[in-house]
Amino acid sequence: MQAVKDSKPSIRIRKAFPDDLPFLRSLALEAFSTYGDYETILTGFFLSQGVYTYVAEELCEDVATPVGILMMVIGNTKRRGPYFVEIVAIAVDQDHRKQGIGSQMIDFAKQWPVALSEEISIAEIQLSVAEPNLRGRSFFERLGFVFLRKEPWTYPAGQKALRMQYILKDGD
Numbered sequence: 001m002q003a004v005k006d007s008k009p010s011i012r013i014r015k016a017f018p019d020d021l022p023f024l025r026s027l028a029l030e031a032f033s034t035y036g037d038y039e040t041i042l043t044g045f046f047l048s049q050g051v052y053t054y055v056a057e058e059l060c061e062d063v064a065t066p067v068g069i070l071m072m073v074i075g076n077t078k079r080r081g082p083y084f085v086e087i088v089a090i091a092v093d094q095d096h097r098k099q100g101i102g103s104q105m106i107d108f109a110k111q112w113p114v115a116l117s118e119e120i121s122i123a124e125i126q127l128s129v130a131e132p133n134l135r136g137r138s139f140f141e142r143l144g145f146v147f148l149r150k151e152p153w154t155y156p157a158g159q160k161a162l163r164m165q166y167i168l169k170d171g172d
């Protein structure tokens with residue numbers, strides 16, 4: 001569990017538990033329904049081995065309210081070596097956007113490999129974003145992600161997908 005300091009309101013990012021599934025489903029519906037049935041798709045991810053799901057929650061006195069989700073997997077290229085972290089989903093509840101919470105979750109992802117087993121070396125973070133999702137694309141660009149390629153697949157609702165990457169540097 002990681003407490004993120006110097007933020008208002010106070011945000012904590014923690015591992016998700018089965019009890020978080022209703023929140024995840026409602027956020028997936030709100031944030032991703034334009035792209036397909038992500039309520040079902042993200043539920044499947046959540047229940048899959050190898051998908052690491054985190055919840056950002058707002059702390060107010062003794063009450064913790066979930067406000068965001070971050071889902072990651074570890075991938076590698078078809079040839080041998082190097083591994084990368086893939087952000088398969090990131091979303092913040094509509095009422096809590098533009099408060100820096102999404103940026104804090106990306107910072108968390110950038111630091112996350114450090115906490116992993118030292119048996120594998122993580123070289124970069126990758127993600128896919130829908131071509132028409134201009135807000136998402138500029139958000140990732142501001143945080144240092146760059147365009148990598150067009151994906152050969154489309155979202156279930158038909159949008160093209162763009163692959164973005166962030167090269168992890170020493171000390172990230």
Ligand SMILES: CC(C)(COP(=O)(O)OP(=O)(O)OC[C@H]1O[C@@H](n2cnc3c(N)ncnc32)[C@H](O)[C@@H]1OP(=O)(O)O)[C@@H](O)C(=O)NCCC(=O)NCCS
Pocket residue numbers: 031032088089090091092093096097098099100101102103104128129130133135136138139140142
């Ligand atoms: C993309 C997303 C996760 C960003 O979450 P967020 O919590 O709003 O992110 P932040 O608040 O850190 O940054 C968002 C913007 O608010 C601005 N911002 C941050 N704090 C702010 C504040 N206190 N006041 C005003 N603006 C602020 C940031 O500068 C940023 O601008 P940019 O998008 O032009 O870079 C959120 O918009 C979302 O859930 N979208 C739907 C799902 C989605 O598209 N996910 C990405 C594809 S998987």
